[in-house]
Amino acid sequence: MQSRSKVLFLVEVAIFAALAVVLDLFSFKAWAQGGSISLQMVPIFLMAFRWGWKGGLLTGLVVGLLQLVTGPYIIHVVQGFLDYPAAFTLVGLAAVTSGLAQKAAKQNNRFKLALLLIVGTLIGSLGRFAAHFVGGMVFFGSAAAPGQSVWIYSLIYNGSYLLPSFIASIAVIIILVFAQPKLILPKH
């Protein structure tokens, strides 16, 4: 029984990480005119709520590594680490409300559930933003002239696509979990 759920866990993480990459490619196609709002984080959030810390952080890490092996933009070792493995792993921080959210889902307490999902997603998104923000400072820092405020570039650039993605992800997660609470309850 123990090993059964371990293999299932590994495979679920792998397939949902793949799903994150697929949704990223797909969102870009579907919403090309609407800017780059990506639903990439939704599968990571889902695994975070379903499997807790391990599920969230590991799915995030795999997504980050997948980006790294399929065509990253790296101009500095620190920036490469922050923008890919670190940023997506931190999305898994959403797991902070996992236990409580599962409980709320079981009790069918919708208000509490929505609140917990929002808090979790927000923390995960902030984690990712923090990594991209610092990574962006390194990235632009190695390009900008001395004395320019690189943090403003980084803030504007990263905020401009992460904020809409965060809002879209939160909306999708809430509707999704309300429609299918089973999605965040692990089988075992």
Next chain:
Amino acid sequence: MNNLLIVGQYVPTNSIVHRMDPRVKMLIIFFYVIFIFFANNVISYGLFTLFALGSTILTKVPRRFIAKGLTPVWFLIVFTFILHLFVTREGFVLFHVFGLPIYSGALEQGAVISLRFFLLILLTSLLTLTTTPIEITDAVESLLGPLRRFKFPVHELALMMSISLRFIPTLLQETEKISNAQASRGVDFRTGPFRERVRAVIPLLVPLFVSAFKRAEELAMAMEARGYRGGEGRTKLRELRVVKRDVAALVCFIVITAAALITRDYS
């Protein structure tokens, strides 16, 4: 058909760079990314440029594929250059553009930083152009091997990466299929306000996620039926081996880097 199963930028040309051990390629790029920041004069930059351009030619990847990988950063490279032109005030005034003085130091710094940008992006993109994602995964597993001692799940991570890479094309096809099916029922993903569009993805995501869970369960069951029980003693289909050409590439890189470090300005 084979191409359908590969995500990313891989271009098969079977050049010597393609046949190199992915671990060696990754090590070279890793140290290149570090050491290029030590270059500070014409000779040291020249040597690093030589290495990057030489490698690019050896890959035999058609120029348009390389250009495609660089497209998103061209703007940044040019922008950086122009920014430096107008902001940096070192050296002497060369000439005026729209009444603004252009300094010699600005021209120099702008050119150097844009060049470094270009070389870094070029060399890192060579890895993904000449190495399949699955090869990179194998290399990562091998390079991170020592971390196993600290209980870091290296094998599990590599296994998950391989499964993900295998399933990306399958899931992409499925997403397409479901989105067509829902579009034929009148769901509109492409127009309307933000709220409507977010709502429209739900009928896409629910079947997609439910079927992903089903797939995961089937795969887990299949793996167990075949006796999978972790990384201990597992053999590999693709064995990585360092051969002569890898050693040659490594030596070449070390010589060039050493030469650049010797010729750089220390004053």
